[in-house]
Amino acid sequence: MSSVTLEKIVKSYGPIDVVHGIDLTIEPKEFVVLVGPSGCGKSTTLRMIAGLEEISGGTVSIGGRVVNRIAPKDRDVAMVFQNYALYPHLNVAENIAFGLRIRKEPKSKIEASVNEVGGILGLTEYLERRPADLSGGQRQRVAMGRAIVRRPQVFLFDEPLSNLDAKLRTQMRAEIKRLHKRLGVTSVYVTHDQVEAMTLADRIVVMNDGRIEQIGTPMELFLNPANSFVAGFLGSPPMNQIRATVAEGPAGPVAQFGGQALPLAPLPDLQNGVGREVIVGIRPEFAAVATGDVTDQIKIDMDLIETLGSEALLHATLDGDPFVIRTDTLGKLGVLDSVTGFTVAPELIKVFDGQTGAALAGQERRA
Amino acid sequence: MSTEMDHGAPSTEELAVLAGEATRNRHLIRLERIGDHLRREWQLYVLLLPTIIWLLVFLYKPMYGLQIAFKDYSVFRGVANSPWIGFDHFQQLFGSDQFVRALKNTVVISFMSLIFGFPMPILLALMFNEILHQTFKKSAQTIVYLPHFISSVIIAGIVITAFSPSAGIVNTVLGWLGVESIYFLTKAEWFRPIFVGTTIWQEAGFQSIVYLAAIAGVSPTLYESAVVDGASRWQMMWKITVPSIMPTIIIMLIIRIGNMLEVSFEMIILLYQPATYETADVINTFIYRQGLQGGQYDFASAAGLFNAVVAFVLVMTANTISKRYSRTSLW
Secondary structure (H helix, E strand, O other): OOOEEEEEEEEEEOOEEEEEEEEEEEOOOOEEEEEOOOOOOHHHHHHHHHOOOOOOEEEEEEOOEEOOOOOHHHOOEEEEOOOOOOOOOOOHHHHHHHHHHHOOOOHHHHHHHHHHHHHHOOOHHHOOOOHHHOOHHHHHHHHHHHHHOOOOOEEEEEOOOOOOOHHHHHHHHHHHHHHHHHHOOEEEEEEOOHHHHHHHOOEEEEEEOOEEEEEEOHHHHHHOOOEHHHHHHOOOOOOEEEEEEEEEEOOEEEEEEOOEEEEOOOOHHHOOOOOOEEEEEEOOOOOEEEEOOOOOOEEOEEEEEEEOOOEEEEEEEEOOEEEEEEEEOOOOHHHHOOEEEEEOOHHHOEEEEOOOOEEOOOOOOOO | OHHHHHHHOOOHHHHHHHHHHHHHHHHHHHHHHHHHHHHHHHHHHHHHHHHHHHHHHHHHHHHHHHHHHHEOOOOOOHHHHOOEOOOHHHHHHHHOHHHHHHHHHHHHHHHHHHHHHOHHHHHHHHHHHHOOOHHHHHHHHHHHHHHHHOOHHHHHHHHHHHOOOOOOHHHHHHHHOOOOOOOHHHOHHHHHHHHHHHHHHHHHHHHHHHHHHHHHOOOHHHHHHHHHHOOOHHHHHHHHHHHHOHHHHHHHHHHHHHOOOOOOHHHHHHHOOHHHHHHHOOHHHHHHHHHHHOOOHHHHHHHHHHHHHHHHHHHHHHHHHHHHHHOOOOO
């Protein structure tokens, strides 16, 4: 399997740059997910790797070979599209065989490959059906079948699950993961769904506004977001972020906001940092609910409780901004109505610079 | 016991009354629903009204006059009072050499138009779709659409001038090549190619719009996926574009087959002359000559009715075949 390397990749539409000099190396057999909000350039980047978009600057290499001027068909990549891109006039077997037929592979080989792929994806009994007669999940499987039948060096997935309902998405996510384990093909996967990114990726590339914000394993990004954007993008619900000013507390630095003070870890960047504007980030699962009798709690105004079964989401406001707490329900359900605030260990709090949004140094955690 | 049962179960008469009442109720409910629907959507029906009136006045009301095909029609006695004569006109029709010739010409010209004229707009649409330069594409489309908007009389004038033996461009070019002038429009063997070529030139561009619209509806990701799979533009055209617009092609083919016998009447009238009747006279021109010029309205109606019946059978057959083999049909 091949590596994929992007060096200073730029994409411009006229005078407007939509991808600003991206550098990224994807190792052989790695599953990398490009994630970011709509319009961040992730699909454009994927399409540049596929050869469907011209590259305005920089180089794309697949397996060490620069492919900027090489036609998509000669890049040895296969792509799975969001809307499946199945040919409505061909049945499942013909759809899967399309790429092989175009390449004029021998009939016997095509038939064997289609049957094998049909077996891997559980499509054997649907091979004679047309796409219109299949469910969304089956269509998605056919789209994947069309990609894997060619045994390419690289798989490219462009939001392949976004047309499926939530249940099917979870199911297909697991199938993609299993397939990657089995085939071990280098894969680049684009999504705006951070749950997909977290569950599928060996490494996640978080993109925003045509730039890479951070690259890392899912847990690295979850625990050590490089900036407030990544912190706010990954995690469900996302990290709570409170604008605060650093002050000196009785036992070290504190973040002051709306007349309340939250103790912070004694980070090197906070020494002599009194008066500094910061963003305080608290993961919903790291905040512990507190009722009236708990001292040193940060007061919140409760809004509503969403019960999810074993856990619940508490929606509240803090200093006028929304604040969410994820908590267990078992044995606690009775007290959730009387929650008045929360406590959080200083080492679980992330502190970002108030101006740049970058995480302050010295707060890295290991999974 | 049995007496009790007789009292409990309704008799046949009672059942019939109950069934009648149920049917009446169902009718009332349906009428009420239609009334509600009309009250809610009356604006749409007002919009539809002019078309319905047009259809009734110009297509259905004249059907009343079709009966003269089976009558010895006299203008003075009128349609209703003319005596019935059965299939006499039809017998006379099939005994007429002129009609048989017109029928043969209609079929031959129709088939030539179908074979050469039907694929042309599809090919044009496919070619337009492959042009990447937008200005060139738009200019080419305008040039090809233009003849449709020119009156048939002018088109015929252009054709007559172009094929003129003295100053026509065709004969001038032939002259350069050392070929003697040919009196194209007086030669029976040249009429059909000239006619078919002219109608293709006049209509193919405009008809290509339907196919261009169908091509515009093909998802671009199908092409992107094919590009990644390694398809060339040629393969994409034949393996994606053409199959994707096949339902439109089939619908257009059914319509075309339905109109097959409606050979462009005015163009033939404008281009033919007695010297070319042998290959140019079609059913419509035959009807025109017999009915309007010869005053044989009943005989001409029989020819027209025959034409319509054949067209009806053709469209039904084409639709049934298409439904069976391609899952696409008009109804």
